[in-house]
Amino acid sequence: MTSPHDDPPRRPPVISSPRRAAVSAAAVTAVLVLACAALASAGGPADRRDPTADPAPEAVATSAPLDVAADRLTDQTGLAVTIDALSPAALEPGNRLRLSGQVTNVGRGSWRDAQVYLDIAYDPVTTKGALDDANSSDEPFGTRIVEFGLFDRIGAVPPGTTTSYRLDVPYAELPLSGAAGVHRVGVTVLVTNRDGERVEAARADTVMPLVAASDPTPPPAEVVIVVPVTAPIARHQSGNFLDERIAGAISAGGRLRNLVDLIEAVPPDTLEIVVDPALLDAVQDMSDGYAVTTRQEEADQGSGRNGTGQVEAEEWLADFQTVTARQNLLLMAWGSPDASALASQRMPGVVAAAVRASDEFAVDSGLITPTVSWQKNGASTRRGLVVSRIAGAVIQFVAADNLVNLRAQGESAYLPSLVTVPTEEGELTGVVTARELAGQRLTMSTSVLDFRQNLMAEATIRSLEAASAPSPMVVALPFGWNPGDAAEVDVATAFDLATVEPVDLKAVTQSTPAAYPGPIRLTPAQSPLSDELTDAIVRLRTNGNTFTSLLTDNADAAAFDRRLAVSATSLWLGQPQERLALIRMESRAAAEQLRKxxxxxxxxxxxxxxxxxxxxxxxxxxxxxxxxxxxxxxxxxxxxxxxxxxxxxxxxxxxxxxxxxxxxxxxxxxxxxxxxxxxxxxxxxxxxxxxxxTQIGVAIWVVMGAGSVILVGTVAFRLVRRIRTEGLHPREEPNP
CATH class of the missing domain: 2.60.40.10 (Immunoglobulins)
Incomplete structure (x- = not known):
């Protein structure tokens, strides 16, 4: 790992400072691609992508935003370092600490004599505030391990190259105080600059709990981990699929495939799986064989082409059923409709249709599980929560971000996990989902390694502060999250830690709620439905409901409920025009049927x-x-x-x-x-x-009747009179 000719720097003193977020290999790779593209645009060779090729694969979760160059050191040096593997997950006396990752040169300059060192904080943090501060900054910290054999000399790092490193440090060599808490652990890359000076070129770090030193062991922290299993469903009214996006997501390396593999890797009864039944229904249809048609092909009633993901759908569905049988399974309202936007547009019926569709799916599938309301990442308003509850959703999830005035209760340093909200329809109870873990935002770029380490760190601090953390913490993974290859990180070890106790949602709903008067509103990043899209949904609802009500056999009503719910989904915000076109196509089709x-x-x-x-x-x-x-x-x-x-x-x-x-x-x-x-x-x-x-009045009829009687009477009178005076002799013929 090191050469005896290397002259390691002297061990610096302990530095007390906050933490810089670790950068994953996927992030560095993305930046390397961007850097190469930038070089190409400047006149260098470039790999020009064929515009007719398949779409790029979904982004895999990283532990830092993809714009790694925004980091101060990386911006200056062009070097980025990752921590891709860490063992053990928690510091344990007697166990060696092993880290590995990659160093990538995303800049234009070449660096030589690069060496990777381990940094570690001597004193652990023991409070929530200290953990958040330590886990959210990019400053240097702690003590650097500079002894021979304990750092890795990786040599030159030319532009556009990546080099792996590995550190293996005995526990006895770690400068630790021995107190229980959470330690910052990281790596720093030193290089030689043009002046021959050794300078820091890149840093990455994470957090590791140490609880073995605590005697007695503090009570474990109750943790609820909620995992959304969702995907936008792009289907025509006929049931044909618009594209192969779902097939890609459930295939090897796809986001949904990786998510199922992650669920399989954790112990039983540790996760709350909240799945969109619209996704399960779509994958089930794919497993029976399916067709893919463009909008034009659908309009022309063309046959399209056979889908390519039938086998993958069969395998994914079977694996999903296997792994979720070991966890607690909940159903979202069908399609996860944007209840907040629908409530503001006075369209609660769409939410009711979504809940009704999920309830029917549960019955048809033999599932005994409640339907919950969980809009994308918990984004909600008071009206949205009310509409969902009236529709029949048993549990209402709401992100802490939307409870803008929510504060810790009493002496607690933690936000409550359950709140009661006054509404016009009575008091409403909502489960609060945290968007931060150990002071870091849970985002699409959160890596499995960071999630594991932050989960253990947060639980350890809550355990140490048990008196001020009475309610279970609810951790919600982001919608659309891709954990990457679950085999690369041993997630199960997080649940072996003495301070982590997984519980189900019942533990939260049975806890004492905190009163929250409001307000509840969307953040600027949570976009509502556009007016154009809302108008299209209104027309679809009107035409579709009318058509299904017209049919003597109303079996299509349930299918339309499902399609209507998907039209108002909170999941499909990235392709508004495509979504709008599909809604309008179905609305026009229903209107044309009615005209017949x-x-x-x-x-x-x-x-x-x-x-x-x-x-x-x-x-x-x-x-x-x-x-x-x-x-x-x-x-x-x-x-x-x-x-x-x-x-x-x-x-x-x-x-x-x-x-x-x-x-x-x-x-x-x-x-x-x-x-x-x-x-x-x-x-x-x-x-x-x-x-x-034309009406003839009664009086006219009476007059006409009376006149007729007089006329008849007069004629009869004259006839009788004549007979009496002249007899019945015939009248003589006049003489000529």
Missing amino acids: VTVTGPTFVALSSRSGRFPLTITNGLQESVTLRVDVRAQNPALRIDPIAELVLEPGQSRDIEVTTRSDSSGLTPVRVRLSTVDGKVFGAPWEFDVRA
């Missing part, structure tokens, strides 16, 4: 009596049976229309009906005929015509 059921009739009706009839023709141009109502209304209420019974029309059937009308007055009255579903949803173009009613 029509009503026609006369253009004019004349009534010469108090009542009369006129014909109407109802036509069902669909390939399915429909049940509907015919509503005939006159502008003048004096023209009354007898009610018409519900009609059932078979596919392609036309039916003529007679409508009875009654009038108490004369005149011309406009009449409108509308079709509606049995639950009152009006659809289709109306049929309009005029009715002229």
